[in-house]
Amino acid sequence: MAKEIELKLRLQPEDIPALVSWLDNEATATGQKTLNNDYFDTPELALAAAHSALRIRSTNSGFEQTFKARSQSNSAVQIRHEWNWPLPERQLDPSLLALPEVQACWPEPAARDQLQTVFSTDFERRSWLYTAADDSEIEVVIDQGSILANGQSEPLCELELELVSGDDTAMWPLSEALHDVAPMWLSDISKAERGYRLAGVGSALFHGATIDAEGAGLPELAFDLQRALEYYLWSDGDLQAIWQSGYPLARLMSKESVLWQLLDKSLAMKSEHLLKDKAAAKALTRAVQQVAGMCTESQPGRESIRDRWDEARSQVGDVIECSETSSLSASLKQLLKD
Known part of the structure; x- marks a missing residue:
């Protein structure tokens, strides 16, 4: 199991060239690849209801199955439990979801034998490795492509900062610097949630948390x-x-x-x-x-x-x-x- 600590921002395609130029100067480019993803859920959308996601990702190097459990917050950045498994083919392996550590985070209403494809995302990913002043390392990726469902598509254009090592607060100064290059908006709506909505099986959802007298929530x-x-x-x-x-x-x-x-x-x-x-x-x-x-x-x-x-x-x-x-x-x- 890994913990994914990230900030996600949405932007417009016309702002990508300026961001690429800045990142090429301030960070180390680590590659570009095409990613095709199939997302799965039960007919009752039990994973979506639990703010979880299950996908198969196809790349030039093979296939990977990923399960992401519901996100939590730490210093306003998102932290998600995540599992990744290599696959021999582009076919879901439900047995991997039966592992005890996965089941500890798996939504109980989601029957593994009822999982089916709901939507897909296809995009190009460019990536860089940025070293902060405190030596924290942050991966920066720009994803541009489409979300596909029911014969429809909508554009996808995002920038993500993911902590590789060090202190997660190091992502904020980097975010501030990138804001000076182009207008980017902090995002809490995942690719998966957007895919559900395009498929016609999702709606505008909010956390709707309650807070206590000290501010938890x-x-x-x-x-x-x-x-x-x-x-x-x-x-x-x-x-x-x-x-x-x-x-x-x-x-x-x-x-x-x-x-x-x-x-x-x-x-x-x-x-x-x-x-x-x-x-x-x-x-x-x-x-x-x-x-x-x-x-x-x-x-x-x-x-x-x-x-x-x-x-x-x-x-x-x-x-x-x-x-x-x-x-x-x-x-x-x-x-x-x-």
Whole structure:
């Protein structure tokens, strides 16, 4: 078993050349390859419901079966338990999923004898190895291709940072540097989840975590903000989800927090312009870091984080419920002034 510690960001294809140029100068190129992937689930989509993924990957060197269990958060980066097995052919081997250590993370409702292909992803991957100032090593990959399901396709364009060795916090300065090259948005929606939606068997999902008085659960709520922005910029999301996640988080921070600036930009700019705004994309990354810091720092005052969160969530919920679509932006902007 391995632990996958990564940051994933979405970007536009026209920004790839500038990123490739920067990475060629600042990191060591490690290759380019074509990857074809088949994703499996039960008819009831038990793996998707458990935020897990099972795939077979085909490359020029052979075939590999991978199972990824539900992700967890550490300092706002995603950590997933992952198993990889070489295969002699492009055919699922259910016996590998029966191993005790796998079964400890395997969703109980997912019957191994009912697994079937749901969708595929085909893309080109370019990779680099970056050495941080503290000697931590980070693999950087850019994936560009398509997600395929039910005779339909949608473009895939992502950049991933994965910790190879050292401290996972070293990924943040690298992310900041890359944000200066091109607008990239932190992503919490996996290739697998996008494939399910394209196949017509998935919907917009959120973590929906609860928090306690000390702030446990905040990173998952920050992931919900990432998701809301991602749906808004690339799919069929709306402002309501952004504000339902983002405004309560902003209320836990000072008015100088970049999250307040990001919320303001979400009202002032059309989605297609917000997508291309490097400062807005970087603001999300910094806001997520700030949320992670809140989980380890003592909070002033008697009022608990949970109470402040609940109050702000109720407040923004009331504004959304009482506002007409035409006046929603103005009503939300008033919240920023109060």
